[in-house]
Every structure is written in C-alpha cells, then in structure tokens.
Amino acid sequence: xxARARGARPGVRAPAPLPDPLAATCPAPRTxxxxxxxxxxxxxxxxxxxxxxxxxxxxxxxxxxxPPEDAxxxxxxxxxxxxxxxxxxxxxxxFPGGDIGTLAVHGTVNDLAMVGAMPLALSIAYVIExxxxxxxxxxxxxxxxxxxxxxxxxxxxxxxxxxxxxxADGLFVTSTxxxxxxxxxxxxxxxxxxxxxxxxxxxxxxxxxxIAVLSVREGLGFEADIASDTRPLHRLVAAMLGRSPEVHxxxxxxxxxxxxxxxxxxxxxxxxxxxxxxxxxxxGPVEAACELLGLDPLHVANEGCLxxxxxxxxxxxxxxxxxxTPEGCGAVRIGEVIAARPGRVTxxxxxGSQRIVDMLVGEQLPRIC
Amino acid sequence: xxARARGARPGVRAPAPLPDPLAATCPAPRTxxxxxxxxxxxxxxxxxxxxxxxxxxxxxxxxxxxPPEDAxxxxxxxxxxxxxxxxxxxxxxxFPGGDIGTLAVHGTVNDLAMVGAMPLALSIAYVIExxxxxxxxxxxxxxxxxxxxxxxxxxxxxxxxxxxxxxADGLFVTSTxxxxxxxxxxxxxxxxxxxxxxxxxxxxxxxxxxIAVLSVREGLGFEADIASDTRPLHRLVAAMLGRSPEVHxxxxxxxxxxxxxxxxxxxxxxxxxxxxxxxxxxxGPVEAACELLGLDPLHVANEGCLxxxxxxxxxxxxxxxxxxTPEGCGAVRIGEVIAARPGRVTxxxxxGSQRIVDMLVGEQLPRIC
Numbered sequence: 083x084x085a086r087a088r089g090a091r092p093g094v095r096a097p098a099p100l101p102d103p104l105a106a107t108c109p110a111p112r113t114x115x116x117x118x119x120x121x122x123x124x125x126x127x128x129x130x131x132x133x134x135x136x137x138x139x140x141x142x143x144x145x146x147x148x149p150p151e152d153a154x155x156x157x158x159x160x161x162x163x164x165x166x167x168x169x170x171x172x173x174x175x176x177f178p179g180g181d182i183g184t185l186a187v188h189g190t191v192n193d194l195a196m197v198g199a200m201p202l203a204l205s206i207a208y209v210i211e212x213x214x215x216x217x218x219x220x221x222x223x224x225x226x227x228x229x230x231x232x233x234x235x236x237x238x239x240x241x242x243x244x245x246x247x248x249x250a251d252g253l254f255v256t257s258t259x260x261x262x263x264x265x266x267x268x269x270x271x272x273x274x275x276x277x278x279x280x281x282x283x284x285x286x287x288x289x290x291x292x293i294a295v296l297s298v299r300e301g302l303g304f305e306a307d308i309a310s311d312t313r314p315l316h317r318l319v320a321a322m323l324g325r326s327p328e329v330h331x332x333x334x335x336x337x338x339x340x341x342x343x344x345x346x347x348x349x350x351x352x353x354x355x356x357x358x359x360x361x362x363x364x365x366g367p368v369e370a371a372c373e374l375l376g377l378d379p380l381h382v383a384n385e386g387c388l389x390x391x392x393x394x395x396x397x398x399x400x401x402x403x404x405x406x407t408p409e410g411c412g413a414v415r416i417g418e419v420i421a422a423r424p425g426r427v428t429x430x431x432x433x434g435s436q437r438i439v440d441m442l443v444g445e446q447l448p449r450i451c
Numbered sequence: 452x453x454a455r456a457r458g459a460r461p462g463v464r465a466p467a468p469l470p471d472p473l474a475a476t477c478p479a480p481r482t483x484x485x486x487x488x489x490x491x492x493x494x495x496x497x498x499x500x501x502x503x504x505x506x507x508x509x510x511x512x513x514x515x516x517x518p519p520e521d522a523x524x525x526x527x528x529x530x531x532x533x534x535x536x537x538x539x540x541x542x543x544x545x546f547p548g549g550d551i552g553t554l555a556v557h558g559t560v561n562d563l564a565m566v567g568a569m570p571l572a573l574s575i576a577y578v579i580e581x582x583x584x585x586x587x588x589x590x591x592x593x594x595x596x597x598x599x600x601x602x603x604x605x606x607x608x609x610x611x612x613x614x615x616x617x618x619a620d621g622l623f624v625t626s627t628x629x630x631x632x633x634x635x636x637x638x639x640x641x642x643x644x645x646x647x648x649x650x651x652x653x654x655x656x657x658x659x660x661x662i663a664v665l666s667v668r669e670g671l672g673f674e675a676d677i678a679s680d681t682r683p684l685h686r687l688v689a690a691m692l693g694r695s696p697e698v699h700x701x702x703x704x705x706x707x708x709x710x711x712x713x714x715x716x717x718x719x720x721x722x723x724x725x726x727x728x729x730x731x732x733x734x735g736p737v738e739a740a741c742e743l744l745g746l747d748p749l750h751v752a753n754e755g756c757l758x759x760x761x762x763x764x765x766x767x768x769x770x771x772x773x774x775x776t777p778e779g780c781g782a783v784r785i786g787e788v789i790a791a792r793p794g795r796v797t798x799x800x801x802x803g804s805q806r807i808v809d810m811l812v813g814e815q816l817p818r819i820c
Contacts, residue, residue: 118583123613132611136585140592141575141599141606154607156572158631161530167574167627169612203525205536206510207625209578214487216505223509230510237510238523241625242501243538244492245818251618256576256610258536258627262527449614 121444125337125383128444130346152193152333155263155270162263162270164199166190169256173449175222177295179309180385182255183225185451188312188385189336190259191233195316196332196388197270198323199261201235206257208242211250222253233314235259264320268327271390275330276351278421281397283390285318285404286311286412288340289368292382292450297371307367311386318388318409325403328393335389336451338442341380343389344427345441355427357417357439380429381442383450391419490813494706494752497813499715521562521702524632524639531632531639533568535559538625542818544591546664548678549754552594554820555626557681557754558705560602564685565701565757566639567692568630570604575626577611580619591622602683604628633689637696640759644699645720647790650766652759654687654773655680655781657709658737661751661819666740676736680755687757687778694772697762704758705820707811710749712758713796714810724796726786726808749798750811752819760788 121128153166168189175182191201206226210219230237263270290311297304315334322329331351335343340362348355364372364379372379386409392400397415404410427439490497522535537558544551560570575595579588599606632639659680666673684703691698700720704712709731717724733741733748741748755778761769766784773779796808 116585118579118581118585118588118613120581120613120615123579123611129611136589137592137609137611140589140596141609142596154572154574156607158532158571159530161528163527163629165572165574165627165629166608167576167625168610169576169578169625171578171612171614171618202527203523203534205523205534205627207536207538207627209538209540209623209625210487210492212487212489216485216487219487220505220509223506227509227511238525239535240506240510241537242492242498242506243540243623244487244489245540245620245623246489248617249540249620250623251614254578254612254614254619254623256536256538256578256625256627258534258574258576258625260532260534260629 119444120448123448124442124444124446125342126442126444151272152196153199155197162265164194164197164261164263165258166193167256167258168193169254170451171254171449172295172451173251174299175218175252177298177310178305179294180312181222181225182253183222184229184312185385186255186257187226187229187233188314189451190257191235191314191316192334194259194261195319196334197263198319198332199263200316200320201233201259201261203238204230204235204257204259206237206240206255209250209254210242210244211252212244212247214252219253233316264323271329271332273331273333273347273350276347276353276391276419277330278353278419279394280330280391280419281394281415282355282357282417282419283392283397283401283404284362284387284414284416285410286387287363287365288335288384288387289364289372289379289382291385292339292447293368293371295450296447302371304367304371308365308371311384313386313409315386315388315409318404318407321403321407322390322400326396326400328396329390329400330393331391333389335384335387337383339381339383340389341378341427341439342441344439347391348427349425352424354420354423355417356420357427357429359429359431361414361416363412363414377446380439381446383447385451488813489817492817493811493813493815494711495811495813520641521565522568524566531634533563533566533630533632534627535562536625536627537562538623539820540623540818541664541820542620543668544587544621546667546679547674548663549681550591550594551622551624552591553598553681554754555624556595556598556602557683558820559626559628560604560683560685561703563628563630564688565703566632567688567701568632569685569689570602570628570630572607573599573604573626573628575606575609575624578619578623579611579613580621581613581616583621602685633692640698640701642700642702642716642719645716645722645760645788646699647722647788648763649699649760649788650763650784651724651726651786651788652761652766652770652773653731653756653783653785654779655756656732656734657704657753657756658733658741658748658751660754661708661816662737662740664819665816671740673736673740677734677740680753682755682778684755684757684778687773687776690772690776691759691769694768695765697765698759698769699762700760702758703756704753706752708750708752709758710747710796710808711810713808716760717796718794721793723789723792724786725789726796726798728798728800730783730785732781732783746815749808750815752816754820
C-alpha cells in the first residue's frame with residue numbers, strides 16, 4: 083500500500099493528472115529480508131537484487147560497468163574464450179523430454195552460445211544425498227554423456243560429493259563450460275547492445291520446459307502433451323553469426339522466461355521493447371496449462387529457444403538462416419526495439435491494448451532448472 | 452571373516468607358509484550397494500569404485516587410458532589449458548583458518564597447480580537453502596573475493612540457485628577454474644609418472660584442515676590450537692617447475708589425506724612407495740587429536756600442502772626451491788618410490804617395523820571439504 087492510497091493529503095488540492103498506465107506500478111510484495119528467500123533464485127527482480135547487493139559488491143562486475151551476461155568472455159594470448167557455470171536443482175530429476183543431466187549440458191552449452199562461443203569442454207560436479215539410487219545416478223550420467231556427445235563437446239573433468247540424508251534433495255548438478263568465441267563473427271553479442279529500430283527474433287515456441295517440469299512435479303496430467311524443449315543451441319547461433327555479424331543481443335530465456343530476458347536487455351541497453359502478442363508462439367497445451375494455473379507463458383522457463391535482437395536490415399536474412407536449422411525452424415519476428423519508455427517491455431495484446439511485461443519479483447516456479 | 456578362519460578344511464594337511472604381513476588384507480566392510488553411501492564421497496576406495504563403475508563407463512576417462520587427475524589438460528590452438536571443478540559441502544561453513552569460500556578458491560587453484568597450471572579465471576556457483584542468512588552469504592562471498600585476489604585470479608562468472616528449507620544444508624559452493632599450463636616446464640605432472648628411485652617430497656605438516664573442521668563441528672575444543680592450512684599453492688608449484696622440469700607427480704592430499712593420494716599414485720604408476728614415519732611432519736595438537744579420536748593423520752584431509760614425486764638427482768634442488776617459498780618453508784623428504792610391491796604404500800614406523808598404508812574404504816570424516 084502506498085502513502086497516497088492511505089488517505090487524502092490536506093492542503094494538496096490540485097487535481098492529479100490521469101495516470102499513465104504504462105508508468106504505473108502495483109504495490110509490490112515485501113522483498114527486503116535478512117534471509118535468503120526462494121525468490122532469490124528465481125532469475126527475477128530478487129535475484130537481480132541479490133546479485134547487485136551481495137555478490138557484485140564483493141566480487142565486482144563480470145565486465146566492469148557492464149551488465150551480467152550468461153557467460154564471461156576472456157582473451158588469453160589473443161584467443162577469445164568464454165566461461166559459464168550453472169547449478170541445476172530441478173525437481174523432479176526426470177521429466178518429459180529430458181532429465182537433470184541433459185539440462186546441465188544444454189544449459190551450459192547454450193550460455194556459451196549466447197556470447198557467440200562454441201563449446202570446447204565441460205565439467206560436471208555432483209552433490210548427492212546419501213541413499214540416492216545408483217541406478218538413477220547411472221541413468222543421469224548416461225544422459226550427460228549422450229547430450230555432450232550430441233553437442234560435440236567432451237566432459238573433461240568432474241567431482242562427486244556426498245552429504246547425509248536430509249542434507250540435500252537427491253542430486254544437484256553443477257556444470258561449467260569453456261568455449262571459443264567464434265572468430266570473425268563481429269562484436270560479442272551483449273545485453274547492452276540493443277538499439278532503437280532493432281528487430282526482436284524468437285527461435286521457437288515458449289513455455290514448454292517450465293510446464294513440463296511443473297506438470298510431472300505436481301501431477302497435473304499435462305505431461306502427455308508437453309515435453310521440455312531442452313536442446314543445444316550453439317549450431318543455431320553459428321548459423322546466425324555465419325550469416326550476419328549484426329546480431330546485437332542473444333539470450334536463452336530460461337529462469338524468469340522471455341519476460342525477464344527482455345527486461346534485462348531493455349534495462350541494460352536503456353531502450354524500450356515492444357512485442358506483438360499475436361506473433362509469440364505459445365503451444366496450445368502450454369496456453370491451456372497456463373490459463374488453468376494462472377501463469378503467464380512469458381514468465382515460464384525455456385531450455386531450447388533463444389531470443390535475438392538484430393539490426394533491422396539483417397533481420398530477414400537472419401530469420402531465413404534460423405529457419406534453415408532444426409532448432410530454429412519455428413523462428414519468428416516478435417517485436418522491435420524502441421527509443422520510448424527506456425527499460426520497459428510492453429506487449430500489444432490480441433485485443434489491441436498495451437500492457438507492461440514485468441520481470442517477476444520473486445519465484446513463480448521454484449526448482450524448474 | 453574369511454572362509455579359512457571359519458574352520459579346518461579336512462584333507463588339507465600341508466602346513467601353510469607364514470603369511471607375508473605386507474600382502475595380507477583385513478576383511479573389508481561390505482561395500483556393494485544399490486544406493487549412494489556417505490563413503491562414496493570420501494575420496495577413498497568407494498569413491499574410486501563409483502568413478503570406475505558409474506561415471507567413467509558413461510563419460511569415458513578424462514585421459515583415455517590414464518588415471519583421473521585433479522585437473523584436465525586441453526590444447527586449444529597450441530595453448531595448454533587446464534580445467535578443474537569441485538563442489539564444497541564442508542560443515543560447518545566457518546572454521547578456524549577459513550570458510551567454505553576460501554576453501555572453494557584454494558581447492559580450485561590448487562587442483563590447477565597440480566597439473567602445473569596457473570589460474571586464469573574462476574567461476575563460483577551457489578546452491579543456497581531458503582532461510583540462509585544474507586549476512587553469512589555476504590561474509591562467504593567476501594572470503595571468495597579476498598582469496599581470489601590474494602591468488603591473483605578473477606571470479607569471472609557465477610550462478611545462484613535457491614532450494615526450499617530442508618532441501619539443502621545451508622550452502623553448497625561449486626568452483627571451477629581454468630588455468631594456463633606453464634610453458635616450458637616440461638611434461639605435465641601426472642599420477643602415472645612415478646618411477647622407482649624417485650623421491651617423495653611433502654611441502655609441510657599434515658592433518659590440520661581435517662582436524663580443525665572436525666573440532667569445531669563436534670565441539671572437541673582443539674580449535675584454539677589447530678587452524679586449517681587452506682592456502683593457494685600455485686606459486687610454490689611455479690617455483691618448483693621453474694627450478695627443475697623433473698617433477699613427475701604433484702598432488703594436494705585433500706579428501707582421503709596423504710594415504711589416498713599416495714595410493715592413487717602407486718596404483719597409477721605401478722610402483723611401490725615407502726615412507727619414513729619419523730620424517731612426516733604431524734603437528735603436536737593434530738597428533739594428540741588423532742590419538743584421542745582414533746584417526747590416522749595420514750587419512751586426514753589437507754588444503755594447503757602438496758606431495759611431489761621427483762627425480763632423485765633433482766630432489767635437493769627442488770627441496771631448496773620449496774623451502775624458499777612461504778607455502779613450502781616446512782618442506783621435507785618423506786620417502787621414496789620402489790619397484791617392489793607395486794600399488795602398495797608402506798610406512799617404516801618409529802619403532803622400525805613396516806606397515807601398509809591403505810586407502811580408506813569409506814568415509815572417515817564426512818563433509819570436510
């Protein structure tokens with residue numbers, strides 16, 4: 083509740099101007115805390131705040147002055163390398179379309195790809211709860227191996243720790259990847275490089291991963307119709323960068339969904355982003371599940387699609403290059419970058435109205451990846 | 452109990468030869484299981500078996516045909532890179548001499564150093580239990596930052612996941628490092644390169660890390676006298692490799708202690724290793740604590756010392772180079788590599804007898820790193 087809502091302020095009589103619906107903010111849930119909340123792991127506003135208030139003050143920004151990216155880029159003796167790490171805590175461990183092992187490989191390969199890097203090597207670290215079935219560990223390790231082989235990268239090192247019963251939930255997997263930045267592909271894509279006039283491309287339908295995991299976890303029964311989209315995207319990125327260097331931003335909209343990814347870009351670039359709801363591909367079963375559960379598909383995690391912000395004159399070429407790959411065969415143009423309303427993402431809805439697409443404050447779907 | 456011990460076998464009358472005490476094995480505890488045991492994370496025999504039976508069949512060995520090393524070595528366009536990962540689950544998170552943050556940085560820097568590589572970049576991934584104090588997270592992240600700065604390496608990327616209360620125990624940290632193999636330092640040190648006649652060097656006293664953590668965890672009261680030895684060892688390694696390329700093996704004896712590290716080397720190289728108990732530096736308080744608790748200091752984890760197996764003609768030079776560094780000022784010669792009893796580590800005790808130094812089967816001190 084805001085101060086204004088609590089009562090009239092005596093002495094202030096001039097009629098207030100009509101509020102701009104796009105500038106309004108709703109009262110937000112309380113987010114200040116001395117303890118870590120589930121929402122701090124959401125990929126949304128609380129995550130960003132934890133990063134800004136606890137992590138970055140200690141460790142410094144990954145790129146001084148720059149926004150956090152999915153992967154860091156280093157130059158070692160003139161060689162452009164990328165490095166990224168992710169812990170996976172998905173529950174349940176097995177879901178339609180994959181398991182925690184496939185997710186760990188694809189998530190890391192994709193984070194490298196988002197800075198234009200092809201994977202060179204992966205590491206996998208397990209934290210296992212005592213009593214975990216060896217058979218499940220074998221199955222998940224097999225998934226890691228198959229996913230790595232399919233992506234053309236080797237798992238070169240790893241670690242295994244075991245904690246007592248009740249000190250972890252089954253298995254957590256942390257994967258780290260190093261990659262080689264594609265030489266000659268122009269500047270490394272980055273969240274701060276979106277410019278007014280740029281075009282927003284999406285490689286395929288959204289919402290499948292989050293809904294698939296949620297469905298099997300909560301026993302909702304959608305799992306026959308929806309499988310996770312988890313897949314490696316580096317070949318799609320190579321095809322894009324091979325066609326045009328005018329790819330300004332690449333993001334895989336995982337935790338926090340397409341909404342969080344685009345909000346981060348709008349903030350980092352100081353631009354507005356305008357989407358067309360009619361152009362965003364949401365599979366029927368995902369839409370039905372979201373309606374039933376009160377979720378916004380724009381907030382649901384994906385593990386096999388990417389959003390690209392590209393120069394307008396290269397957009398058609400890049401869309402054609404994306405559509406020529408299996409991962410990008412459903413690629414579409416979903417919106418554009420504007421100068422107005424910097425830091426804001428808006429959506430032109432099916433009925434012609436406009437609404438703000440906000441970043442989630444906390445956690446909509448915990449442990450989805 | 453063996454079959455022979457259960458009763459006399461009628462019809463077998465020839466007197467058995469006296470058993471060779473160094474060839475004898477005690478009945479081992481049952482280790483076959485369908486579920487993960489705490490001991491699978493010990494760094495001992497069960498860990499090795501999990502690696503050999505579950506992980507390697509799926510992922511393949513890190514170096515085809517070779518033993519597992521602390522870090523993988525890759526060649527990228529002629530550049531020698533190393534990569535290593537470790538999850539840290541130490542309990543408690545804070546202990547005399549350090550915390551989980553310092554440990555994560557030093558453990559990773561040291562694993563790189565053991566293949567002769569200097570750290571280029573680190574990543575840090577947190578899995579946090581809901582309700583964890585933000586103040587503790589700030590303190591640990593500060594430790595990560597200070598340890599990284601002191602080691603001269605940057606934390607370039609990271610990840611934060613949060614799981615519900617009861618789904619993790621406070622905080623787990625996974626750190627991954629990439630390093631540059633020192634150019635011109637000769638062949639990369641490796642566990643299979645020990646040769647009969649080689650000399651075994653140890654950089655300093657053993658047992659402090661494990662006993663420091665155990666003491667504060669169990670409230671044993673040794674913590675006033677014993678602090679963890681956690682420290683980075685890459686500068687010590689650079690000093691050694693700068694003096695002589697004849698460093699055949701380097702290991703930091705963490706989980707499983709000096710005993711496990713040397714057993715791994717003896718097995719991988721197909722040699723015997725003979726130690727002199729009188730030469731192995733065990734601080735008084737560590738010795739007292741081990742006697743009280745029934746622990747063998749050779750099995751207790753270290754985080755700030757290394758064991759080196761070096762060519763005999765270079766041993767004195769290398770010892771001098773080690774002693775000229777702060778990390779190696781207590782370096783000593785503790786034994787030698789022999790052709791007899793391949794795969795076995797033996798100890799000449801203070802009273803002149805010989806005993807086998809075995810690798811632990813399971814877990815002596817869980818969650819020590």
